[in-house]
């Protein structure tokens with residue numbers, strides 16, 4: 182009987198390993214817990230972004246003032262933004278693997294770390310729904326999954342707050358934003374998102390989730406659509422900021 186069971190078990194384990202590899206995805210060292218994707222040593226290399234930060238955009242500040250120099254004059258549709266961790270070498274490597282190396286489990290792991298980091302943040306009120314920033318269907322097919330949806334699931338694992346998928350729809354595949362100025366980024370994503378299941382977000386306090394906050398253009402565009410769809414408030418949560 183074991184002869185027949187073993188290949189099955191191996192197949193099951195292989196599938197599981199894609200999601201939760203048994204060794205650290207950064208240094209290949211042993212990991213202490215099944216649901217971790219990195220070892221304790223590498224985990225200690227992930228550094229939180231500590232207060233103070235800008236109440237509008239989440240930019241870390243040297244002194245506790247209400248807003249960073251860039252925010253006056255900007256229109257943000259989200260009520261606040263917070264990024265969990267400094268975008269240092271180990272985190273860059275993790276996010277790269279999450280996006281380009283078929284490691285969705287990293288998203289879930291980082292999402293649960295982010296949830297623990299944000300818990301008890303005074304600027305963050307009671308969130309009632311977690312909404313991932315959607316990928317265009319073509320890009321999602323290429324990648325096999327939406328990394329932000331996995332981060333959102335990690336947040337939900339840690340908090341029990343439901344993830345609302347298909348609430349936002351990305352109707353246009355935008356060119357990559359990396360080389361664009363902040364203004365060009367804003368117009369690049371204008372009209373790109375639409376609300377799908379409008380009734381799901383009515384009166385909700387939404388945590389909008391993405392991997393990296395850069396200028397806030399994508400978050401802003403999504404937040405605007407969510408408010409139009411009836412969400413009460415929107416907060417932008419990201420793993421890191423670049």
Ligand SMILES: [Zn+2]
Nearest residue numbers: 205208220223
């Ligand atoms: Zn490691």
Ligand SMILES: [Zn+2]
Nearest residue numbers: 235238249252
């Ligand atoms: Zn700011």
